[in-house]
Amino acid sequence: xxxxxxxxxxxxxxxxxxxxxxxxxxxxxxxxxxxxxxxxxxxxxxxxxxxxxxxxxxxxxxxxxxxxxxxxxxxxxxxxxxxxxxxxxxxxxxxxxxxxxxxxxxxxxxxxxxxxxxxxxxxxxxxxxxxxxxxxxxxxxxxxxxxxxxxx
Amino acid sequence: xxxxxxxxxxxxxxxxxxxxxxxxxxxxxxxxxxxxxxxxxxxxxxxxxxxxxxxxxxxxxxxxxxxxxxxxxxxxxxxxxxxxxxxxxxxxxxxxxxxxxxxxxxxxxxxxxxxxxxxxxxxxxxxxxxxxxxxxxxxxxxxxxxxxxxxxxxxxxxxxxxxxxxxxxxxxxxxxxxxxxxxxxxxxxxxxxxxxxxxxxxxxxxxxxxxxxxxxxxxxxxxxxxxxxxxxxxxxxxxxxxxxxxxxxxxxxxxxxxxxxxxxxxxxxxxxxxxxxxxxxxxxxxxxxxxxxxxxxxxxxxxxxxxxxxxxxxxxxxxxxxxxxxxxxxxxxxxxxxxxxxxxxxxxxxxxxxxxxxxxxxxxxxxxxxxxxxxxxxxxxxxxxxxxxxxxxxxxxxxxxxxxxxxxxxxxxxxxxxxxxxxxxxxxxxxxxxxxxxxxxxxxxxxxxxxxxxxxxxxxxxxxxxxxxxxxxxxxxxxxxxxxxxxxxxxxxxxxxxxxxxxxxxxxxxxxxxxxxxxxxxxxxxxxxx
Numbered sequence: 001x002x003x004x005x006x007x008x009x010x011x012x013x014x015x016x017x018x019x020x021x022x023x024x025x026x027x028x029x030x031x032x033x034x035x036x037x038x039x040x041x042x043x044x045x046x047x048x049x050x051x052x053x054x055x056x057x058x059x060x061x062x063x064x065x066x067x068x069x070x071x072x073x074x075x076x077x078x079x080x081x082x083x084x085x086x087x088x089x090x091x092x093x094x095x096x097x098x099x100x101x102x103x104x105x106x107x108x109x110x111x112x113x114x115x116x117x118x119x120x121x122x123x124x125x126x127x128x129x130x131x132x133x134x135x136x137x138x139x140x141x142x143x144x145x146x147x148x149x150x151x152x
Numbered sequence: 153x154x155x156x157x158x159x160x161x162x163x164x165x166x167x168x169x170x171x172x173x174x175x176x177x178x179x180x181x182x183x184x185x186x187x188x189x190x191x192x193x194x195x196x197x198x199x200x201x202x203x204x205x206x207x208x209x210x211x212x213x214x215x216x217x218x219x220x221x222x223x224x225x226x227x228x229x230x231x232x233x234x235x236x237x238x239x240x241x242x243x244x245x246x247x248x249x250x251x252x253x254x255x256x257x258x259x260x261x262x263x264x265x266x267x268x269x270x271x272x273x274x275x276x277x278x279x280x281x282x283x284x285x286x287x288x289x290x291x292x293x294x295x296x297x298x299x300x301x302x303x304x305x306x307x308x309x310x311x312x313x314x315x316x317x318x319x320x321x322x323x324x325x326x327x328x329x330x331x332x333x334x335x336x337x338x339x340x341x342x343x344x345x346x347x348x349x350x351x352x353x354x355x356x357x358x359x360x361x362x363x364x365x366x367x368x369x370x371x372x373x374x375x376x377x378x379x380x381x382x383x384x385x386x387x388x389x390x391x392x393x394x395x396x397x398x399x400x401x402x403x404x405x406x407x408x409x410x411x412x413x414x415x416x417x418x419x420x421x422x423x424x425x426x427x428x429x430x431x432x433x434x435x436x437x438x439x440x441x442x443x444x445x446x447x448x449x450x451x452x453x454x455x456x457x458x459x460x461x462x463x464x465x466x467x468x469x470x471x472x473x474x475x476x477x478x479x480x481x482x483x484x485x486x487x488x489x490x491x492x493x494x495x496x497x498x499x500x501x502x503x504x505x506x507x508x509x510x511x512x513x514x515x516x517x518x519x520x521x522x523x524x525x526x527x528x529x530x531x532x533x534x535x536x537x538x539x540x541x542x543x544x545x546x547x548x549x550x551x552x553x554x555x556x557x558x559x560x561x562x563x564x565x566x567x568x569x570x571x572x573x574x575x576x577x578x579x580x581x582x583x584x585x586x587x588x589x590x591x592x593x594x595x596x597x598x599x600x601x602x603x604x605x606x607x608x609x610x611x612x613x614x615x616x617x618x619x620x621x622x623x624x625x626x627x628x629x630x631x632x633x634x635x636x637x638x639x640x641x642x643x644x645x646x647x648x649x650x651x652x653x654x655x656x657x658x659x660x661x662x663x664x665x666x667x668x669x670x671x672x673x674x675x676x677x678x679x680x681x682x
Binding site: 021023027028112115 | 407410411412414415416417418419420421422423425426429430442445446448449452
């Protein structure tokens with residue numbers, strides 16, 4: 001988590017290989033959410049942007065060339081310095097096992113496309129507000145839960 | 153069509169096997185009945201022969217008893233005891249005589265057939281003198297006794313001198329009679345054994361025929377039937393496997409289509425949301441840009457839905473076509489103009505610039521094909537789109553068309569020999585789209601044009617698709633009287649060449665509809681090759 005200045009808007013890193021979607025979501029997050037958005041079209045350049053731009057939250061697609069979304073999330077969660085980064089997985093993969101896999105990698109939320117801009121803005125806000133303790137508790141609860149509870 | 157002929161052939165085989173089976177069973181039934189008849193005849197003959205032999209043997213016994221009775225009458229010491237010998241002689245003579253006649257002429261009451269062989273008749277003729285001598289002797293004895301005065305009882309010693317010559321006559325003839333009768337019995341025995349032997353041969357013959365019939369059933373009915381059943385089971389298993397594969401492909405298709413639809417729908421909706429949020433604040437250029445993005449996403453949704461619905465609509469049906477002479481060069485040009493570099497992943501998001509790619513088109517302007525304009529556009533769009541999608545930005549793409557050398561030329565093909573009647577015999581034009589992308593692994597080429605098929609690497613990878621594009625291409629090209637195939641080494645960088653043929657439009661077809669076309673067409677959206 002990066003320290004936030006009072007005047008600076010929250011910065012969101014958006015990683016998705018679909019250029020049309022990327023353009024729409026960038027505009028949406030900026031106009032509706034008031035975020036500052038940086039974007040990348042694949043996982044590897046997304047990581048570069050992460051370390052350069054130090055975003056307050058990451059919204060990442062799953063299917064991408066090179067480094068995919070899950071690998072991207074694991075890369076951040078596996079590093080002590082970046083482990084508490086708010087991360088939202090935004091994917092068109094709707095099967096239960098995909099959603100569970102997304103959450104098990106450590107993402108704070110798994111949103112399935114299509115998502116309204118307002119919902120995405122709310123999800124980003126919630127992820128940013130999550131404390132380290134809450135994130136840890138959610139991870140433990142998820143690991144202890146039975147598969148049917150994941151479905152619920 | 154081949155499926156129908158296959159079913160007819162199966163029916164013919166089944167009918168033939170059923171006919172053979174019924175024939176074989178009928179043969180076995182007939183042979184079994186014949187066998188039973190032979191056995192019954194054999195039993196009846198053996199029974200008859202045994203009866204004849206017993207009765208023939210009894211004649212010797214009777215002749216001996218006659219001799220004994222006759223002797224007892226003349227040599228007996230007790231007068232009262234001679235009476236029973238006379239009765240015995242009388243009874244024996246009567247039975248002996250009737251039996252001898254029955255043996256020669258037959259007697260149903262005794263179960264004697266009376267149909268003797270010439271040999272037996274001859275033997276009976278040989279013993280006739282001794283038989284007659286014995287019969288005369290015995291008859292004379294009985295007449296003498298019967299004609300004696302009442303005072304001279306049959307047993308009176310005074311009669312004995314008159315009886316002695318007849319007794320001697322009987323005794324002298326009896327050995328010849330016995331010998332002759334033994335010969336007759338031996339002949340009867342010999343003939344009975346001969347009949348048994350002949351019946352045994354017939355029975356063995358019938359058994360052999362039954363065994364042969366069973367072998368023929370096994371060879372001509374059971375073996376083909378077993379093979380046919382085996383083939384049917386194998387066909388069923390294969391059909392089930394195909395069903396399972398198709399079901400798995402459909403499931404994957406639904407997942408892919410779902411995935412493919414969600415992203416452009418979200419882009420479309422988000423753009424509209426942005427427009428809404430912007431209200432009147434945005435600059436006209438910004439509003440125009442967002443609107444264009446929404447329209448592009450909407451187009452992507454429509455294209456995908458159209459492809460899916462087309463696939464569903466074409467399931468088991470031939471597409472409706474309106475073939476007309478079409479200038480290939482201008483058609484290719486108009487297709488290339490529809491491609492947006494950003495849409496095919498060529499955009500650089502950070503800079504907003506597009507990386508151009510060389511697209512060379514080699515099509516002589518005179519080339520015209522007979523095809524449905526919309527369907528040909530669909531095929532070209534799909535193949536060019538695939539070439540762009542599956543090759544790296546910046547790598548060249550080549551589109552060419554030329555008269556097809558022969559109906560069988562080219563590499564691996566689909567739909568060989570499926571030309572429609574309307575176009576068979578027409579010259580074919582081959583159109584090829586070449587890229588330098590990942591290529592197609594050779595083992596996946598045979599199924600590439602099937603419905604819902606996607607390459608294994610693409611299912612797990614990032615390249616989007618639903619697996620219906622090439623299937624649609626095949627259906628449409630074949631419906632238009634052509635074939636489609638792909639040539640690829642599967643080596644990344646060497647790419648693929650997708651080719652298809654279409655009938656060339658004849659001069660008569662072109663008529664006044666011919667339109668001028670450029671010698672070389674390039675796509676403005678994609679930087680042309682020099």
